[in-house]
Amino acid sequence: MMGEFDAIRPYDDAEVPAVLARLFSDPAFLDILTHFRFPRAAGAFGWLLKPLIARRLRKEFAGVSCVATLQDKVEYYVDQTIDRATDGVTYSGVEQLKAGTAYLFLANHRDIVMDPAFVNYAVYHAGLPTPRIAIGDNLLQKPFVSDMMRLNKSFIVHRSLTGRREKLAAYQLLSAYINHSIRTDGASIWIAQAEGRAKDGDDRTDSAILKMFHMSRKDEPFGAVIQGLNLTPVSISYEYDPCDQAKARELYIRATTGSYTKAPGEDDKSIATGITGYKGRVHIHFAAPVREFFADTKLLAQEVDRQILGGYRLFPVHYLAYAMWQDADPALAVPPAEKLFQADELAKAKQEWQRRLDACPVEQQPYLVLQYATPVRNQYQVKVQSQVA
Known part of the structure; x- marks a missing residue:
């Protein structure tokens, strides 16, 4: 029977094995994985690596027959990605x-x-x-x-x-x-x-x-x-x-x-x-x-x-961007980063923020500043409103 949500809903447990089989033989999917795992070799040796990756995936996911088990398996990779990035x-x-x-x-x-x-x-x-x-x-x-x-x-x-x-x-x-x-x-x-x-x-x-x-x-x-x-x-x-x-x-x-x-x-x-x-x-x-x-x-x-x-959690970089922002609002009384963060934490942030500014073309920099400064303005506006209320 066709359910009313079939066009949009997630796959259910019974569908998992067939969908995995379809994925592991999809050339576009294997291509992306090959580039992700072996960025240097993918171009020249992709034809050789793809079948190997497909075989490894089939082996690793062989017993997976429901969404929960699949998420348990994928969790390991998510944790790894989070640790790295x-x-x-x-x-x-x-x-x-x-x-x-x-x-x-x-x-x-x-x-x-x-x-x-x-x-x-x-x-x-x-x-x-x-x-x-x-x-x-x-x-x-x-x-x-x-x-x-x-x-x-x-x-x-x-x-x-x-x-x-x-x-x-x-x-x-x-x-x-x-x-x-x-x-x-x-x-x-x-x-x-x-x-x-x-x-x-x-x-x-x-x-x-x-x-x-x-x-x-x-x-x-x-x-x-x-x-x-x-x-x-x-x-x-x-x-x-x-x-x-x-x-x-x-x-x-x-x-x-x-x-x-x-x-x-x-x-x-x-x-x-x-x-x-x-x-x-x-x-x-x-x-x-x-x-x-x-x-x-x-x-x-x-x-x-x-x-x-x-x-929203504001980090040192947000305050550094806010201090440079031409639209900063003095009425919000936003404290400088020096008042809120330890010296070593701030020094690290200054270095990373400078690196990002340097990588950005001069005419685009105001839009980089804007992204990091806006959450500061928004949060301090909320603070002011809650004091008034």
Whole structure:
């Protein structure tokens, strides 16, 4: 029987062996793995390495017949990648998550693959089931990417539809799926607070996403639907963004020409850089689920923003960028980095920040500064507002 969510849902346990078999014989998938594992030899010896990698994968994943076992296997590689590309991951608020409860994790969005991966990592290491992950169909241009993501509990958000009616139907289905997942399946969901990454460092919740949660339950009050979904704001903070130079370039081109067109394969490149590039320290903060009754999306968006911006962890580099920023607001009384951090920690940050500035063309530098300075402004604005309230 065809289920109503078959077009978007993650693969279930029964589908795992067939999908793995399909992946391990997909030339494009093996090609990427070969380049990832053997960057130097892949060009000349790819033809020789690919069958070897395929054989090794089949052997290693031979006994895998369900999603949980697959995630246990993949976890080893995730941990390795995290060890190589970060100076450590910390998290707060994860202790308040309860086993047996499904949450709707609504997070700020900086990196295509690593944002949900770090949330997964925190939840997995807390001994709780990992969430199902919303991923835009614009990133699934190759069949193997779609297979890989849906094996790892991802479900598809149809973003590339153009017709109004199609868009509406897709949002309706998405809404029904998210509600079904949390209320019927008891499975948590991860979704970004807005479409696309916040390339300028300004994390804001798009009310259209909040509205979508309610779409499939229109006959119930908005506030009650949200209360029943355990909506949990999540702040993901990277000390350094591996894609910061590419984001600065895009922001500069947009500002000077009025638009920006992605080159073919640009998303794939962002994904690879985001996974393997140096991130410094990473912090994930889980706020308490929203319990208050919010009558409309605008008020809820303000509350979610307050939680995400307030829970963001500011590192020395953020204060260094803020001190250089032409739009810094003196009324916010942001202390200098020297007041907040140890000398050795600050010295290390100054060196890394200078390295990033030097790598960035002069005309693009203001957009690099902007990415790191904005979270400081946002958090201090939240502080000021909470003092007033």
